[in-house]
Amino acid sequence: xxxxxxxxxxxNEPEILQMPCCFxxxxxxxxxxxxxxxxxxxxxxxxxxxxxxxxIGLATATEMIENYRHICNAVDIPVFVDIDTGxxxxxxxxxxxxxxxxxxxxxxxxxxxSFPKRCGHMAGKSVVxxxxxxxxxxxxxxxxxxxxxxxxxxxxxxxxHGVDDAIDRARVYASEGADMVFIEALxxxxxxxxxxxxxxxxxxxxxxxxxxxxxxxxxTARELEKIGYSVVAYPCSAVYVAVKALxxxxxxxxxxxxxxxxxxxxxxxxxxxxFIGAAQIREREEIFQRPVRK
Numbered sequence: 001x002x003x004x005x006x007x008x009x010x011x012n013e014p015e016i017l018q019m020p021c022c023f024x025x026x027x028x029x030x031x032x033x034x035x036x037x038x039x040x041x042x043x044x045x046x047x048x049x050x051x052x053x054x055x056i057g058l059a060t061a062t063e064m065i066e067n068y069r070h071i072c073n074a075v076d077i078p079v080f081v082d083i084d085t086g087x088x089x090x091x092x093x094x095x096x097x098x099x100x101x102x103x104x105x106x107x108x109x110x111x112x113x114s115f116p117k118r119c120g121h122m123a124g125k126s127v128v129x130x131x132x133x134x135x136x137x138x139x140x141x142x143x144x145x146x147x148x149x150x151x152x153x154x155x156x157x158x159x160x161h162g163v164d165d166a167i168d169r170a171r172v173y174a175s176e177g178a179d180m181v182f183i184e185a186l187x188x189x190x191x192x193x194x195x196x197x198x199x200x201x202x203x204x205x206x207x208x209x210x211x212x213x214x215x216x217x218x219x220t221a222r223e224l225e226k227i228g229y230s231v232v233a234y235p236c237s238a239v240y241v242a243v244k245a246l247x248x249x250x251x252x253x254x255x256x257x258x259x260x261x262x263x264x265x266x267x268x269x270x271x272x273x274x275f276i277g278a279a280q281i282r283e284r285e286e287i288f289q290r291p292v293r294k
Contacts, residue, residue: 004148007078007106010037011150011180011205016225020234023049025074027238029066032075033275038106041071042082042122043117045239057116061087065099072104080233081105083140085117085128090139092252097143097151107150109182110140112157112169121185121214127157130172141177153178156185159215163191167198171241174204180231182207189227192217196228205230212240 008015019038022028023045031039037225044055046067051058061083068081081100086093093110096292100108111117112133114126127133140151153173163186170181181204183195192208199206208229210218214236224232252262259266267275 002146002148003078003104003106004146004150005124007038007080008148008150009085010078011230016221017231017235018221019231021045021236021238022042023239023242025070025243028071028075028079029276031238032077036077038078038080039075040080040082040233040235041068042233042235043084044235046082048239056157057084061092061096061099064153065096065103068100068105069103078106079104080152081108083108083110085113085115086110086136087138090135092106093136093139094143097149098145101145101149105149105231107152107179108140109154109180111154111184121211121216124161125156127155130169134172134176137173138180139178148284149253150179151177152180152182154182154184155217158183158185158191163194167195170195170204171202172197174199174202178204179206180207182209185219187215189219192219192224192227192229199207200228207233210234210264211236 017038018036019040020031020036021040021042021044022031023041027045028039028041041062046064047053047055047059049064050067053059063085064082068079072079072246083093083096083100087096092114095106111239112127112130114128137151144151148176153170155166155169155173157169166183168185174181181199183206186195196206208219208224208231210232211215212218219227221232249259249262249266253259273279
């Protein structure tokens with residue numbers, strides 16, 4: 001089954017789809033091995049991993065999509081990706097969609113923030129008028145080659161114009177053909193319920209975003225499923241865990257002059273050899289290195 005078809009099925013299943021975000025190919029392999037059915041990759045982790053910068057629109061389309069390409073090649077499960085505001089006008093959005101498809105993504109989202117965009121839980125956001133966003137959404141929907149490639153519309157209007165305006169935008173985006181909607185940074189559980197009730201009336205799946213220390217109530221997957229969400233993403237968790245672990249190891253190494261004492265929190269050389277698939281590569285090499293026939 002194509003990854004796009006599988007991802008579309010997972011979105012539409014009764015059970016909520018847990019979709020943690022990786023930030024590179026290595027973290028993607030960790031998430032796959034943990035047993036997740038699909039993962040995501042977004043600007044937040046890409047900006048941090050590739051640029052060492054916050055998610056404020058600094059990463060280019062080339063940088064982001066090349067990262068997605070490595071991620072998609074590293075795993076066998078669907079990968080859902082982020083094209084921010086489309087990287088420009090309708091033509092840029094068209095190119096981004098087609099490049100993401102070619103990179104192996106199962107779907108993507110495009111948002112209605114003004115440029116430069118910023119992380120959805122940062123202060124100071126602004127959104128463009130619906131009339132400015134819709135052409136890019138229409139272009140993205142038109143650009144996809146695979147009809148199963150999922151395109152989600154995201155709105156950040158809650159922080160700017162309130163929940164009702166965000167719901168109105170989501171309704172319009174769904175009516176234009178968006179396969180799924182995402183209303184970012186809802187501040188209360190009551191607002192989450194309100195959003196899902198409105199979207200259920202028009203039959204469009206809704207995604208939740210769980211950010212540790214973010215603007216939204218931090219709920220479990222089952223709690224979100226009861227509210228009505230179809231998908232829950234964890235866009236920052238892997239980044240936070242990786243930075244915390246590296247800080248702890250680096251501090252220990254600097255203080256003691258050795259990594260001994262941290263080994264219980266690390267893989268060994270052989271364990272990493274197995275994790276990264278080196279043994280299978282060695283076996284593959286043997287196939288092609290058989291003796292010459294005489």
